[in-house]
Structure formats: structure tokens, C-alpha cells
Amino acid sequence: MTRSVIIPLVLLLNSAYAQTKSLLKPGDTLQYIPLSHKPSWISIQSGEANLGIALFMDGKKLKEQDDSRGTKSVERFYFTPEKGRKYELKIWAKSYIEKSRPAEVSITESKNTSVLDGQFSPDQFVEDLRTFRSIREKANSGLYVYRTRKEIDSIYRQAETEAGNSKNIFDFYKVIANVTGFEGSCHNYTDLPNHASYYLTQKPEYLPITLKNVDGRLLQDSKDVAIPLGAEILSVNGVPAREMISRFSKYYFSDGYSMPYKETTGFERGMLDKFYIEFGTHKKYVITYQWNGNIKEISLPGTSWENFKKLQDSRHSLHFDQKLLSEKYSFTKEGEGIYRLSLRGFDFATGKEDPAYKKFSVFLDQMMDTLEREKIQNLIIDLRGNTGGTGALYEKVFSFFTPRPFRDSQYAYTLFNEVPLEEKLVITPLFLSNGVNDKHGLNAYLKQLYPKEVQGKYYWTDDKNPSIMPDTRTFKGQLYLFVDQRVASAASHLASLIKSYTNAIVIGKETVGGYYEHNGHLPLVYELPNTGIQTGFSIVHVIQDAQNLPDQKRGHGIIPHIKVQQSDQEFLDQTDVYLKTVSELRKQKQ
Known part of the structure; x- marks a missing residue:
């Protein structure tokens, strides 16, 4: 039976509008009343549990969120209170490591948020890779279905070298995502503990258009932008479309050697996070495209993450899928x-x-x-x-x-x-x-x-x-x-x-x-x-x-x-x- 616990203590700090810590037991739900009456970031974090959160206004749920899936993760959102309204935040543990039980939860209200630090030592990356392999060998009955032991040994030797040279969590994630996909199972899953956007810049450095892979061609999928809807994108910042499709595919997994899902899904589901893990963010995007038989080039400034998200949420191809599903x-x-x-x-x-x-x-x-x-x-x-x-x-x-x-x-x-x-x-x-x-x-x-x-x-x-x-x-x-x-x-x-x-x-x-x-x-x-x-x-x-x-x-x-x-x-x-x-x-x- 779920039990609600009201957080009793709030500590005001110079660097934050408010901050508090509490203990979350299995089956409990924490209730927190935001203190700030001005727009602010609310960050909720635990080292022992993956948290789900829900924001209520006057008893009505406004949003529910679980952006980050790791137990060492943070949930954050921008809170814009309306005058005279009553707000409440509910927090619960969605998952936890088997050996864990009660989880310490930290809640912070602040004017700004910092980019998460994804820095680890090469030794830590190599240790995680070896743990990853041990898990697969002991528990994954699909490990050697499509790959021989020789092939698995070979990719891990290469991966260990790359892990030792990784400079941050994105570099290591690229290595481990590639190994995950090599096995050949659409039920495989490997992901960062936090949503990728939490590690990325908060400056306007995101792609100012959206992309859709239509039978191996990248088409421009946004209305009312500088490039015509449906124009074929040939390259972005010098990276050819075919290379973008290939490099983006490693973050998505299929049974055996099947490729269509791997090559198309990122442009439908991963443009808000994995695209920037692979290709980075940029102040300027030089885009070559083809329209009405002519090849053209245009240089566009990056846009904010919020604006890019709006482009994704309103993309042309989404209407057909929404109707279909x-x-x-x-x-x-x-x-x-x-x-x-x-x-x-x-x-x-x-x-x-x-x-x-x-x-x-x-x-x-x-x-x-x-x-x-x-x-x-x-x-x-x-x-x-x-x-x-x-x-x-x-x-x-x-x-x-x-x-x-x-x-x-x-x-x-x-x-x-x-x-x-x-x-x-x-x-x-x-x-x-x-x-x-x-x-x-x-x-x-x-x-x-x-x-x-x-x-x-x-x-x-x-x-x-x-x-x-x-x-x-x-x-x-x-x-x-x-x-x-x-x-x-x-x-x-x-x-x-x-x-x-x-x-x-x-x-x-x-x-x-x-x-x-x-x-x-x-x-x-x-x-x-x-x-x-x-x-x-x-x-x-x-x-x-x-x-x-x-x-x-x-x-x-x-x-x-x-x-x-x-x-x-x-x-x-x-x-x-x-x-x-x-x-x-x-x-x-x-």
C-alpha cells in the first residue's frame, strides 16, 4: 500500500531559492510544496532510486515525468507558477538497485541549472565495460546467437581500447551502444542514467530543422523554416547524409542483422538526445540540400533546445503517425x-x-x-x-x-x-x-x-x-x-x-x-x-x-x-x- 510522506524541512540557501532532503522508503510517495513564487528550475535527485515525479495544480495533475532512467539520476523541469494557484509535487521510486532500500531524495529550486558533469576516469570506463561483458555472458541467452565467440572477443578488445581513450560519458556511451547493437536483439537496451539533454549546452546551438529518413534519403521535415519542406538534405556541417544515417543507427537495436529500424528510428525518436551525442551541438549549421533539381547551400544559426523540441513536436510526418497509431x-x-x-x-x-x-x-x-x-x-x-x-x-x-x-x-x-x-x-x-x-x-x-x-x-x-x-x-x-x-x-x-x-x-x-x-x-x-x-x-x-x-x-x-x-x-x-x-x-x- 502506498503511503504519502510530507517533506518537513526546507533550507534556504544563497545559491538556490530552496533546498531540502528527505528519506524515501519503498512504497512511499513524497509530497513537496514548491516555495518559489517566481519561475524557477526544480531538480529532484537520488543516488539510490530512479524517481518518478508528478506536478499538481489545485489538485489536478499537470505533468508526469521520468526523463532519466538511472538510479543515480536527476529529474528537472522548469516551474512557472501562476498567482493564486496551489502547487504540489509528488515523488516516488520507480526502480532501484536490488540491494538498495530507502533512498535519500534531494530537491532544489533555483534560478538556473548547471550542465551535468559526465567525467570519469579511463579506469572507471574500462571497469564498467568489463562488468557489462560479465553481465551479458552470465545472463544473456542471445549473446552468441548471431555472433561467434571470436567475433564477440574481437569487438570487446576494440571496445576496451576505445573505453580507455574515452574523455567523457558520451564517448563511453558510444562504445557501449555499439557493442549492445552488435549482439542482434531488438529487446536490448543500453542508455545513459540521465536524459542526454541534461549533459548538453543550454546555449542556442541545436539543429534549426528536423530530418526524416525516407527510404535512405534525409528529407527536411519542418514547416516554416529556411529550407523547403521535403527538400533532400545532402550534408550537415560536412557530414554526408549517408554517413549520418550510418552513424546514428548504432543507438538502435534489431534482431539479427536487420537494418531498416536502426537506420530510420533515430530520426523519429532520437533527434532530441542521441543526435547530439553523435554529432555534437554547433553555433552554426552549414546545410547542403537539393530542391527542384538544384543543389543549394545555406548557413543557419543554431536554435535553442526548447525551439528544436517544438520543431520535433510539430514535424510534418508526425501527423500521419499520430493518425495511424x-x-x-x-x-x-x-x-x-x-x-x-x-x-x-x-x-x-x-x-x-x-x-x-x-x-x-x-x-x-x-x-x-x-x-x-x-x-x-x-x-x-x-x-x-x-x-x-x-x-x-x-x-x-x-x-x-x-x-x-x-x-x-x-x-x-x-x-x-x-x-x-x-x-x-x-x-x-x-x-x-x-x-x-x-x-x-x-x-x-x-x-x-x-x-x-x-x-x-x-x-x-x-x-x-x-x-x-x-x-x-x-x-x-x-x-x-x-x-x-x-x-x-x-x-x-x-x-x-x-x-x-x-x-x-x-x-x-x-x-x-x-x-x-x-x-x-x-x-x-x-x-x-x-x-x-x-x-x-x-x-x-x-x-x-x-x-x-x-x-x-x-x-x-x-x-x-x-x-x-x-x-x-x-x-x-x-x-x-x-x-x-x-x-x-x-x-x-x-
Whole structure:
């Protein structure tokens, strides 16, 4: 049960408007009343826990924030109080190192904030890298799936040299992100303890445009800036577009050797932080671009971080994605004799006992009613943007399309059933939400699912991996499957089954999730002792129930039968080229 604790002591300082310290116990929520009546920065920090914060005005929540994920991290925001309003800040521990319990919390209100110091010694970086490798070797069942021991040894030798030469936490993060991606799992995770913007300059030195990778071309994605919307960016400060795409890709991770996700995602999710880790901030940006067949060059001053964030939040391509991802699932008519089942995520239910699962089952039954009543012979299954979630949801979907029984996997295993290196284990929100507060609860869970060892591997029990029968009603018409580079985990698992065992014509881009296998089911997160960088991965290696296909090489995502590309005009018009492709295919059949 959560208990609220009001912070009793406030100390006024010359360097700050106010500062206080308090002890936060597991399950407690601290309540803090800001003292300043003028605009100020509020910084909340703990050395023992990752903090979540929420700001309330007159009892109504204004914002909730968890920008920094490390337990040695800080949360900060700019507070602009309105006269006559009552404000309250609530603070709680979202995660903590397994050996930690009560956490000391420091709260400071000040006129300005300083850039965080990311300086460590070369010895500390090397020690963290060696700890990182030890964690992977003891706990990560996916470490040697796509890479040989010789290849892993080689990249770590290179990484140790680079770690020893690192001058700051950004340099080291580049090294460790590269090693993380080399393994080949879309569930891998390695990130800084604090949001990258906290380490960056507070001067106006940020890129004054936004970028979008459209089929290997960087297009200008902002309206009302000095470069036309949709212009192809050829270089920024002398760095060619192809090099930017390649260097930016190392911060994003995919199953096996799949590249589309790695090369596009940074321009959608990482422009506020990882772009500047890799390319730095600059007072001036010299940009070469192509527009209407002409190559031009322009020099633009850097902009403030706040202005760049506004550009990102209002970028041209975002509207299409927001519309596409507005509902978790939907069923719509797309023309005469064709419907579309859109599935944007499988994270809306926790399992078969969840009311949301039962509601979804009713939705699918109603879909089948419509398809049968109208004698529909064409159906699109649209998985674009679906990053996965609960396995029971994708299994329910596939039961309406399969002619045969199927299982979640042929087999699945982990390397342990007692968590190793528990002193560096992070007790994450996922654990806490399921009542797991320490290693003992996690070990009990692991022993239940993976009880027996066979030659150093602990296999998933058969009763947790039952044979699933087709529904009494299955669709027997023509399927079209839409996939893009974001399709992962449970969604890519579904896509592999649909491609493997139905007549679906797969349209789109190679998925980030693997066709034959992946690491999934249960993620663990560890924290490195010196830098506080967190690294995580899913510990269970899953061999999927998919058959060998000639166009599906091991180590890749679901390969589409028809790849789609967007022209410059289609980018400007935000044309749905997937639906356009289906329309053209159906015309060819007529």
C-alpha cells in the first residue's frame, strides 16, 4: 500500500531559492510544496532510486515525468507558477538497485541549472565495460546467437581500447551502444542514467530543422523554416547524409542483422538526445540540400533546445503517425469487398483474465460476423507501428487465420533460474507492478517457469507453451499483411506465423523483430557501478513456430513480398503507399 510522506524541512540557501532532503522508503510517495513564487528550475535527485515525479495544480495533475532512467539520476523541469494557484509535487521510486532500500531524495529550486558533469576516469570506463561483458555472458541467452565467440572477443578488445581513450560519458556511451547493437536483439537496451539533454549546452546551438529518413534519403521535415519542406538534405556541417544515417543507427537495436529500424528510428525518436551525442551541438549549421533539381547551400544559426523540441513536436510526418497509431485496434472498410484489421500494439491487456482481453475477443468475433455476413474475400492485417506486448493477444488473432494448431514456440530457454549478479540488478517497474520486490521473488518466478536444466540451459515448461487450436471460424479469403520497420516482439512473432502458414501477400519493410527466433518474454535490467549506465535484455531465447521459407534468411526480420517506397510528393501529401499498393494489386487481378 502506498503511503504519502510530507517533506518537513526546507533550507534556504544563497545559491538556490530552496533546498531540502528527505528519506524515501519503498512504497512511499513524497509530497513537496514548491516555495518559489517566481519561475524557477526544480531538480529532484537520488543516488539510490530512479524517481518518478508528478506536478499538481489545485489538485489536478499537470505533468508526469521520468526523463532519466538511472538510479543515480536527476529529474528537472522548469516551474512557472501562476498567482493564486496551489502547487504540489509528488515523488516516488520507480526502480532501484536490488540491494538498495530507502533512498535519500534531494530537491532544489533555483534560478538556473548547471550542465551535468559526465567525467570519469579511463579506469572507471574500462571497469564498467568489463562488468557489462560479465553481465551479458552470465545472463544473456542471445549473446552468441548471431555472433561467434571470436567475433564477440574481437569487438570487446576494440571496445576496451576505445573505453580507455574515452574523455567523457558520451564517448563511453558510444562504445557501449555499439557493442549492445552488435549482439542482434531488438529487446536490448543500453542508455545513459540521465536524459542526454541534461549533459548538453543550454546555449542556442541545436539543429534549426528536423530530418526524416525516407527510404535512405534525409528529407527536411519542418514547416516554416529556411529550407523547403521535403527538400533532400545532402550534408550537415560536412557530414554526408549517408554517413549520418550510418552513424546514428548504432543507438538502435534489431534482431539479427536487420537494418531498416536502426537506420530510420533515430530520426523519429532520437533527434532530441542521441543526435547530439553523435554529432555534437554547433553555433552554426552549414546545410547542403537539393530542391527542384538544384543543389543549394545555406548557413543557419543554431536554435535553442526548447525551439528544436517544438520543431520535433510539430514535424510534418508526425501527423500521419499520430493518425495511424490513434487506436490500439480497429476494423474498417477500405473499399468494395475489402476490410482492414489494424493492430497497433499488444500492450493493452496483461493476459486472458484481463477484461481488456475479453473485450478484444468480442471485437474479433464481431469482425468475423461482418466478414461472413458480407462474404468478404479480401482482408488487410495492418501491423505497422506495432512493437508487441502480451503473447495471448497475438495468439488470439492468429487463431482466426490459421488452418492448423500452433504454439508460441518450438522451444524457449534461459541460461539460469537464479538471477546472476543480483547486486547490480535493477528492480524495474515491471517487477514492482507484479509484486516482485527483490531477487527472491524473481527467483521463485524463474524456478516455476524454467525448473530443469539440460546441458546448461533451462527450458520453458510444456504446460506454459500449449498447442493452440484454430477458432471454429477462420478467414479463408485473400490476406494482405502490412509490416514496417517498427514491428517487433509479439507483433513480429504474429507476422512470422501469418507469412509462414497463410496465403498473405506481405507488403512493406523488413521488421525489426526476427522471423525464426528472438530473445523475449522477460526483460532484466542491470546498472553499471561507475557511470550508472543501465543495460537490459530479454533473457529467454525463443525458437518460433515458423517454417523455413526460401526468402527468409536466418538473422532477419519478416521480409515483405512487395517492398514499398515513398516518393517526395507522396511524403509531402502523406500518401498511404501501403493502401495504394493493395489497390493496384486488386486492379491487376480484375
